[in-house]
Amino acid sequence: MGNTSLGKLINGSDIRGIAIDTKEHKANLTEKEVKKIANGFLNLLKEDKKVQRKPMRIAIGFDSRVSGPAIKEALVEVFMGAGVTILDAGLATTPAMFMATQFSEIDADAGIMITASHLPYFHNGLKFFTKEGGAEHEDMEKIIEYADSGVASQGEGHLEDIDLISYYADDLVQKIQEGTGLEKPLEDLHIVLDAGNGAGGFFAADVLEPLGAKTTGSQFLDPDGYFPNHIPNPDNSEAMASIQGAVLKNKADLGIIFDTDVDRAAVVDDSGEFINRNNLIALLAQIVLADEAEATIVTNSPTTSHLKTFIQNLGGKQYRYISGYRNVINKAIELNQEGTSTPLAIETSGHAAFRENYFLDDGAYVVAKILMLLPELNQKGQKVGDLIKELKQPAEAQEVRFTILDEQYQEYGHQVIGNLEEFVARTLGFDREPDNTEGIRVNVSEGFGSGWFLLRMSLHEPLLVLQVENDHEGSNHKVFQQLAKFFEKYDKLNLEKLEKILA
Template identity: 60%
Template sequence: MTIENLQNGSDIRGIAIATDEFEITLTEEIAEQVGRGIVNWLVAEKGLGAELVAQKLTIAVGQDSRLSGEMLKAALIKGIRSQGANAVDTGLSTTPAMFKTTQFPDFNCDAGVMITASHLPYYFNGIKIFSREGGAEHEDIAYILSHTEPNEAAELGHFSGREVLTLYAQDLVAKIRQGTGLVIDKPLASFKIIVDAGNGAAGFFAEKVLVELGANTTGSQFLEPDGHFPNHIPNPDNAEAMASIRQAVLDNHADLGVIFDTDVDRSAIVDKFGNTLNRNNLIAILAKIVLESEPNATIVTNSPTSTHLKHFINRLGGKQVRYLCGYRNVINKAIELNAEGIDTPLAIETSGHAAFRENDFLDDGAYVIAKILMLLPQLKTENREISDLIAEMAQPVETNEIRFKINLSDYRFYGENVIATFADFIAKIADFKTDLDNEEGIRVNFTGNYGQGWFLLRMSLHEPLLVLQVENDVSGKNELVIAKLLEFFAEFSNLTLPNF
């Protein structure tokens, strides 16, 4: 294992706590090297050599509630300071707030670094990096990990500590007040809204945002940071987590439930009736909000979104671009389209990563909730609920996701070959028709004896897996679709076929 092996797309990720199954790969020594690499990257790639020489180059570092966070943060700060740069320890933080340390005048940092591994088990940890321009790209991480050499001539950089979540929350509160269109301090005074922080870093949202806006947050759960994550996985894309917040909303007769992942770059909601609004439904709500203010705009999503979502966006006058999975991929596609003159205000994945152009294309779960909170007073005067915004979007009757493990070291080449062969198999089935509006894997629409729906076969972004997603509008028909497809997959000896 080398330091370069810890690259995970546009961030760094590894095992930070040893278990019976896993050895540590993300050590304090590596974190210190990453700290040096970040400074070297800022100097070489961002042109901040003069700031370093003048002892003004400053980097903020924060962490979520993970057990290994403090240890890795201390080592990373040591590496930063050893290169002559200044470090600001922001303590318990969120990923969006760490980017904002480069934007808030009170911080004015040259970079922000977040120590997190999102929703992964407690023994993982990772590092996300922001410059003033936004999140680090794949090539930036590669540079950082391959340029960790020490600056022997540097004087030790300064160290300071300053909490960022209060300022971040105040910024959200001001935006929500303005967004409601009401000239009052407590626009949410008539609402009961509960928060599920999953024992991650989102606990601040109840007290510092909702209470400030007048909401009653009684019934909020798992607000205390706990890196063991004892209650449920902090992941709004997880069925158990969504069931937990749903039950809390119903038990407490709340108007709205809000759930975040560990580092608050993803979120979802539950309405007063217990409708879980994540994945395609969350995309639809945000698309509705965007298209009301920007008619005919384009929304970029990742590839495994529902056909019903596309029809919904089209009926609203918008356009959906299905693009590659990976939050940086959808964000960068939206930025590219805007540069081409195509009005694209939103990039969002089914996992809950959502980035608005008006918010620097930052994938910010708290800002997603802020956009929804802005609507609540108006909806109440109209006697409507959040879920009414997407009442006209059809919902699939059956959904399945099947993951085929590839048992080879060169799994990507093998997986792409399976997908290429899959195209030939599909072409022979009369009720299957390839959907050309797709840029990842193979997407197929089906009819006839198989019901009415679609499936998508694609490579997992980071794991040795082929992922098959199937949606059907006819009850009992997914079983037929999957049985037919398993005839194909059974021919590949290096795939592990799950029981179904």
């Protein structure tokens, strides 16, 4: 890779870095780096994506982060010099930026979303789209490789404003109306929205209310890039407690929460039950399997064993795959190409992508699919939570992350995982689970209760991640005690968090 410092900004299938200097952090995603990345993206579109149109049309949007406008201006400067028609969406969402390439009224060749999802305010990043879909990790490497190559100018560029969110919201409203056959399918329903001061506040006034919903009690709808109320992350316990409180306080029928850029979502039912992580996967599985009973659903690997049973009881099949939303989505696309019908790819983090929606991880579309259920459920006197009441919940679920102190952390981590296989083989009550594609998954029984654990490498950090679940209260502790005998010989693992559990 040509540019080492830029290469460090690659985060899976997008770019992420520190955009604002703080006392603890020095910015590494400044105007200088952004301009090089813009240059690299133009070369990628021309050389690899074969975008022939002149002038090229590129849409740009940002979430509520305070550094978003400055990053946009750096992109605009490069694109203007290259003769690009720039479509400025202003405050936008990640899914909407992909849809800018699909809506005929906008017809962008590419879209760029300026976001760092749920990370702290001083972070930012860029996600890239073409008409074919989201960028891959390999595309990020090419962008960095092409960053220092020149771009032939096609004359002076052109900048125009677009009201992308209006197109996007209208499209969602239309889809929900078509899905229910009703003009006001949410009439008489009280739904509260928590946008976490991110980019999703539009959903209350532009989607829920036109469909007839009452939205009083909705909170944190105004964009604020310092995120003063809570982390905008549906996978965060504080954030989920916030929307739960709003639902119960307002006696609402449903609560909705988005992350900053609205590619993830979760809901809370009228009783305050969280429908995120395994519960959200179960609910969306219920939706797709109602249409196609024998379909396959791809998830990431650390899902509860009870989820597999739930999906099988509906007639479907769960395919556990490597963590990372692009990995899960790409496996679903691959399975479909091979002839295995796979309508849904979803991670426990809340990234969910439907085949019918371009396999785009779109939190607002996920919510739209759930909203389509409400009129019929209402008629039957049922609630959303009733659809997953057969999903058994574990008595205990814990996660421990071990920092790897060795510089060759990937090699060291995989060595630990390989050695754990031998330890498992000679431990009575530990049985390796064959249906697993990431790290090592082990079912526990005998004196260790009834459950499982999974040890895997973190996607982007020098960490080993251990997840332990059990149906018997107190048995997780026994599993941790047994595993401590294995981990204690590894001096390049920081075991403080495990020691704290066992103290």
